[in-house]
Amino acid sequence: RLPFSRVTEEDLAFFRSVLPGRAVTDPDLLESSNQDWLKSVRGSSELLLRPRTSEEVSQILKRYCNHRNLAVNPQGGNTGLVGGSVPVHDEIILSTALMKDIRSFDSVSGILTCQAGCVLEDLSLYLEDRDHIMPLDLGAKGSCHIGGNVATNAGGLRLLRYGSLHGTVLGLEVVLADGRVLDCLATLRKDNTGYDLKQLFIGSEGTLGVITAVSILCPRKPRSVKVAFLGCDTFEQLLKTFQLCRAMLGEILSAYEFLDSECMRLLNTHLQLSNPIRDCRFYIVMETSGSDPTHDEEKLHSFLEAAVTSSLVTEGTVATEDSKIKALWALRERITEALTHHGYTYKYDVSLPVEQLYQLVTDMRGHLQGRAKSVVGYGHVGDGNLHLNISSQAKDPALLAAIEPFVYEWTARHRGSVSAEHGLGLKKRNYIYYSKSSQAVALMGQLKALLDPKGILNPYKTLPDEQ
Numbered sequence: 001r002l003p004f005s006r007v008t009e010e011d012l013a014f015f016r017s018v019l020p021g022r023a024v025t026d027p028d029l030l031e032s033s034n035q036d037w038l039k040s041v042r043g044s045s046e047l048l049l050r051p052r053t054s055e056e057v058s059q060i061l062k063r064y065c066n067h068r069n070l071a072v073n074p075q076g077g078n079t080g081l082v083g084g085s086v087p088v089h090d091e092i093i094l095s096t097a098l099m100k101d102i103r104s105f106d107s108v109s110g111i112l113t114c115q116a117g118c119v120l121e122d123l124s125l126y127l128e129d130r131d132h133i134m135p136l137d138l139g140a141k142g143s144c145h146i147g148g149n150v151a152t153n154a155g156g157l158r159l160l161r162y163g164s165l166h167g168t169v170l171g172l173e174v175v176l177a178d179g180r181v182l183d184c185l186a187t188l189r190k191d192n193t194g195y196d197l198k199q200l201f202i203g204s205e206g207t208l209g210v211i212t213a214v215s216i217l218c219p220r221k222p223r224s225v226k227v228a229f230l231g232c233d234t235f236e237q238l239l240k241t242f243q244l245c246r247a248m249l250g251e252i253l254s255a256y257e258f259l260d261s262e263c264m265r266l267l268n269t270h271l272q273l274s275n276p277i278r279d280c281r282f283y284i285v286m287e288t289s290g291s292d293p294t295h296d297e298e299k300l301h302s303f304l305e306a307a308v309t310s311s312l313v314t315e316g317t318v319a320t321e322d323s324k325i326k327a328l329w330a331l332r333e334r335i336t337e338a339l340t341h342h343g344y345t346y347k348y349d350v351s352l353p354v355e356q357l358y359q360l361v362t363d364m365r366g367h368l369q370g371r372a373k374s375v376v377g378y379g380h381v382g383d384g385n386l387h388l389n390i391s392s393q394a395k396d397p398a399l400l401a402a403i404e405p406f407v408y409e410w411t412a413r414h415r416g417s418v419s420a421e422h423g424l425g426l427k428k429r430n431y432i433y434y435s436k437s438s439q440a441v442a443l444m445g446q447l448k449a450l451l452d453p454k455g456i457l458n459p460y461k462t463l464p465d466e467q
């Protein structure tokens, strides 16, 4: 534990005066906020603060935590997968759960401005009524907050089409460690007046400031959405199918995801989700989104015909109605959940050149020689992002020693990134040097020192122990 102050009765009295009824100390209520989604790390915070406004966040930090040297763990929906969202020791948990106001939506430009604690799915439903969609979608949509999405620079299932949050987030309001409210909440597509400061906070995992509001560019709701679930015998065929589908579907392609047969087995066993097609080694979930159902239908049909006649795809089914679309997407979105029922999971989230994406899974299986309960691969093929997950009955230090640093060395050798979209948090921070130069990490440390000189914001996260 770094030498931060401990919360005293006097501190509690202050927090209770600023947040009446919203400074939580009941251990039962604190239990779930101290534990991460994967149930892999646990903190021992004795205080959970639930502000409603940016001014309250500012008061908490300025008048208090920074001055008193109290460490703070910003928390959104607590769905993060790298141990960044929960305290390591007794950091105060600052939750955005009550910051749920939608401030404005402009249906001409598609720009939404809202507080950081809005749940992603609530925003999607709000926009759907207004003929728009969120530019991102992920399996955790029912719980994760838009502020948490921005803080982790979440990728998800639509990145292929709408790009990363570095492009779609137009503005942010951020409370800095010393309580200053940084108003970068622009709603402009173009703004080259100096440095684009908001970019610093996208993906900063709560270490540089607390994001309190977001403005984001939202696409029109597509008039026609179709999902195809396809099977291939080899990963090479899956990649060739991707090339074919980029060439033949072009602008209407909105997702290209994959899972392997071992994922399908886990979905069957643990969630009773059945395979809609014949058993194959690899499965593709691909989606088209467009504005003309007939045009999209024709294009998809020609593509599927070409994929089948050239023997790239052996099996497939297509969904156009909502319930079947959801059922097909569940086979991809619920793998994370299926894995939690399978045992303890060592999770890796790497970017690789797309041709080498599955080779890591194959090499890991060879390397572990049956020591793991399962080794599965799934992910965002279209973005060159593999999720390699290795399960064991329970935590297994010997297995971990066999996996790491092998997995990181393999990734670095292939010029990949050791964290494609989940961030570094607590678990991955010391592996940053596999993907970033020491000069880059040193500059990150200087930025941290500039914005948070006492290091009170999410200590022990993102930056490595040694810089």
Ligand code: FAD
Pocket (backbone or CB within 6 Å): 037, 073, 074, 075, 076, 077, 078, 079, 080, 081, 084, 085, 086, 096, 116, 137, 138, 139, 140, 143, 144, 145, 146, 147, 148, 149, 150, 151, 152, 153, 154, 155, 156, 157, 205, 206, 207, 209, 210, 211, 212, 336, 337, 421, 422, 425, 458, 461
């Ligand atoms: P939390 O988990 O609460 O926090 C995550 C990090 O952000 C922490 O470091 C926290 O301190 C910080 N933080 C949170 N809110 C703020 C704020 N307002 N200001 C400053 N810092 C803050 N990720 C992907 O990229 N793509 C996926 O497809 C994807 N799918 C997922 C599917 C499942 C089933 C699950 C459980 C997780 C998935 N994730 C995915 C991981 C995760 O990063 C996202 O769920 C999400 O972006 C985290 O948002 P959250 O509100 O839960 O943040």
Ligand code: MLT
Pocket (backbone or CB within 6 Å): 139, 156, 332, 333, 335, 336, 349, 379, 380, 387
């Ligand atoms: C996903 O793409 O399903 C998520 O990033 C979650 C995971 O990696 O398990």
Ligand code: ZN
Pocket (backbone or CB within 6 Å): 155, 156, 379, 380, 387, 421
């Ligand atoms: Zn993912």
